[in-house]
Amino acid sequence: VCLLDRNGLRPARWVTTKNGYITLASEIGVWDYKPEDVIAKGRVGPGQIFAVDTETGQILDTDAIDNRLKSRHPYKRWLRQHALRIQATLTDDQGVASYDADQLKQYMKMFQVTFEERDQVLRPLGEQGQEAVGSMGDDTPMA
Structure with a gap:
């Protein structure tokens, strides 16, 4: 998991390659991969999250994580029913x-x-x- 603060002063860039590696670092080039082996790449912005579900191998961005957490429990209904x-x-x-x-x-x-x-x-x-x-x-x- 990588989480940047709201300022995002330290950059975080990620790359996934054909051989299944995911690299996330603040600097480009920390791992020597060939450009033709890149499947996807991007950056984690200020206040965003990047995670890998190690059970499914799924890459999760901020929206996917938020939706996953929101769907697990009916927080809005609980709040309406139980707020004092x-x-x-x-x-x-x-x-x-x-x-x-x-x-x-x-x-x-x-x-x-x-x-x-x-x-x-x-x-x-x-x-x-x-x-x-x-x-x-x-x-x-x-x-």
């Missing part, structure tokens, strides 16, 4: 949970939530209903 909505017990006039500073620090420590995570990740999620977008710096791949 958590209601805050300490609320203000608008029904918003309110905690004093000491209690909030205790909960943050208990659930390993840092101030940065609360401010940069959880706040946008709660206020806009979407995951926060951030950058770890210049993530432009080298030529």
